Amino acid sequence: MARPKIALIGAGQIGGTLAHLAAMKELGDVVLFDIAEGTPQGKALDIAQSGPSEGFDAVMKGANDYADIAGADVCIVTAGVPRKPGMSRDDLLGINLKVMKSVGEGIAKHAPNAFVICITNPLDAMVWALREFSGLPHEKVVGMAGVLDSARFRHFLSLEFGVSMRDVTAFVLGGHGDTMVPLTRYSTVGGIPLPDLVSMGWTSQEKLDAIVQRTRDGGAEIVGLLKTGSAFYAPATSAIEMAEAYLKDQKRVLPCAAYVEGAYGLDGLYVGVPTVIGANGIEKVIDIKLNKDEQAMFDKSVDAVKGLVAACKGIDGSLA
Ligand code: A3D
Numbered sequence: 515m516a517r518p519k520i521a522l523i524g525a526g527q528i529g530g531t532l533a534h535l536a537a538m539k540e541l542g543d544v545v546l547f548d549i550a551e552g553t554p555q556g557k558a559l560d561i562a563q564s565g566p567s568e569g570f571d572a573v574m575k576g577a578n579d580y581a582d583i584a585g586a587d588v589c590i591v592t593a594g595v596p597r598k599p600g601m602s603r604d605d606l607l608g609i610n611l612k613v614m615k616s617v618g619e620g621i622a623k624h625a626p627n628a629f630v631i632c633i634t635n636p637l638d639a640m641v642w643a644l645r646e647f648s649g650l651p652h653e654k655v656v657g658m659a660g661v662l663d664s665a666r667f668r669h670f671l672s673l674e675f676g677v678s679m680r681d682v683t684a685f686v687l688g689g690h691g692d693t694m695v696p697l698t699r700y701s702t703v704g705g706i707p708l709p710d711l712v713s714m715g716w717t718s719q720e721k722l723d724a725i726v727q728r729t730r731d732g733g734a735e736i737v738g739l740l741k742t743g744s745a746f747y748a749p750a751t752s753a754i755e756m757a758e759a760y761l762k763d764q765k766r767v768l769p770c771a772a773y774v775e776g777a778y779g780l781d782g783l784y785v786g787v788p789t790v791i792g793a794n795g796i797e798k799v800i801d802i803k804l805n806k807d808e809q810a811m812f813d814k815s816v817d818a819v820k821g822l823v824a825a826c827k828g829i830d831g832s833l834a
Contacts, residue, residue, distance in 0.1 A: 517572065518542030518761050521583035521625060523617050524592035525554035525576065527743055528633060531750035532590055533574065534561050539754065541761055543573040545582050547620075548593070554578070580620035586628045588757045591644060593617050594634040596744040597737055603635040603691055604822060610634050611643055611826055618647025629760045629795050630655045631753050637690040638771050639822035642784040645773070646833055652773035653795040659690030660769025660786045661752035662745075666732040667696050670725045674717055675703055686729070686769055687808075688786050688815030689822075695811045696726045700802070756791055763793035770796065777801035778812070785819050 520536050522529045525548035533544050544561075546554035555576030562574040575582065583589065594610035597603060614634065621630060621644075630650060632641040641657030648655065667684040675682070685700040698708040703716075712719050728735070736745040759766035772789045774780040777799045790798040804812055827834040 518587040519545065519585060520757065521545045521547060521586035521589045521628070522592070523547050523583070523589055523620070524594065524634070525550070525557050526592060527596070527746035528592040528750050528753075529554075529590075530557045530561070531746050532592070532753060533557060534564070535750055535754045536757070537561055537565065537570050537572045537574060538568055539758065540570050540572060541754070541758060542587065543575075545575045545577055545586065547577045547580065547583055549578065551578055580624050583620065584624045586625040588760060589621055589625055589628045589630045590753050590757060591617055591630065591632045591634055594640075597635070597733075598743070599738055599741055601737075603637070603733070606635050607639060607822060607825055608829055610636075610640055611829055614640050614643045615647050615830070618644050618649075622648045622650065626650060628654070629757070631756055632657045632771075633749060633753055635690070636822055638784050638786070638819040639826050641771050642823055643826050643830075643833065645784070651795070652775075653797070655773070656756070656789075656791075656796055657690070657771025657784060657786075658749065658753040658756055659694075659771050660686050660788075661755055662749050663690065663694055663696070663729060663732065663786070664769055665748055665752060667701065667725070667729040670728055671701070671703065671708075674721060674725060675711070677703055685788070686786065687788075688812050689819040690771065690786060691815070691818055692730060693811070693815035693818045694730055694786065695808065695815055696729050697808060698722060698726065699805070699808070759791040760793065760795065765790055765792040765797070767800070772796045772799055774799055778816075780816065783816065783819060783823070785816055 520542045525546040548554040558574040558576035594613040634640045645655040663686040664684045668682040672679040685697040688695040788800040
């Protein structure tokens with residue numbers, strides 16, 4: 515049986531890391547696509563030459579022509595620009611919206627059956643625009659943010675509790691921005707919800723609040739340290755987890771920026787919610803009950819996403 519084909523649209527920091535991870539996990543053959551000439555070809559060649567030591571046979575190819583992504587089973591989109599210190603994700607909207615138009619058209623023409631994972635920021639608006647430009651079914655176009663935001667939350671919680679990250683589960687809802695909603699009530703250590711751990715004296719409410727805020731600022735913390743770009747190792751790992759769930763029909767329960775229609779009282783918006791990912795793409799949006807405070811935070815986040823979508827429509831008339 516032929517190996518699955520994975521197309522990476524954007525061969526920058528995240529794109530290169532995605533290619534390396536996909537090869538090491540033997541998820542399939544990889545095409546790295548970028549408008550920059552030489553970059554995808556050079557990265558593909560470099561990664562292919564790690565094959566003998568790593569022991570993988572996946573074919574790595576660099577490309578500047580969308581025809582090379584033909585028939586891809588999965589497309590992961592990182593094309594565009596990342597933030598620099600002092601910039602918010604929303605500052606990237608105008609420039610990355612134009613990129614989503616060309617990427618969406620390229621995917622529609624050459625890989626219309628792919629499961630498409632968008633990473634380009636501002637995430638919730640870009641995945642919406644990418645879906646509009648590509649015309650692919652909503653369940654086959656999804657944004658990566660919740661897996662990363664939850665991983666950041668889990669990392670900080672494991673440091674606080676001095677336990678393995680594997681035993682910490684965490685839940686982050688809403689848009690991928692300053693208004694994201696880390697849900698402490700649904701986050702656990704070994705199955706014990708965080709509010710119970712506060713009652714048990716394992717940590718204090720102040721410390722938990724600080725961890726929630728550090729999670730919200732997780733991307734900016736890394737941008738401030740790197741100075742020349744944004745995080746790329748953990749974002750790539752998170753998207754690979756989603757791609758693997760699709761390719762292997764794992765029915766993973768993962769928080770993603772999915773198209774929500776009906777659930778959470780929304781009538782058609784991409785926003786971070788818990789989903790089930792399997793061979794049909796987003797197979798289910800899990801509609802959890804929120805308490806009053808959580809609902810207020812979620813509503814604020816939804817409003818921020820709606821504002822970005824409206825801004826996209828204002829910039830590109832074809833989206834209105
Ligand atoms: P970077 O290393 O600059 O790579 C972006 C690549 O896109 C470059 O190689 C560009 O040449 C290429 N590119 C630009 N325009 C086009 C185009 N029209 N068609 C094809 N390729 C193009 O950035 P990065 O890899 O660090 O980040 C990529 C994106 O991911 C940025 O928008 C980041 O803000 C975003 N990001 C999102 C998250 C989330 O959690 C959602 C996390 C980290 C980064």
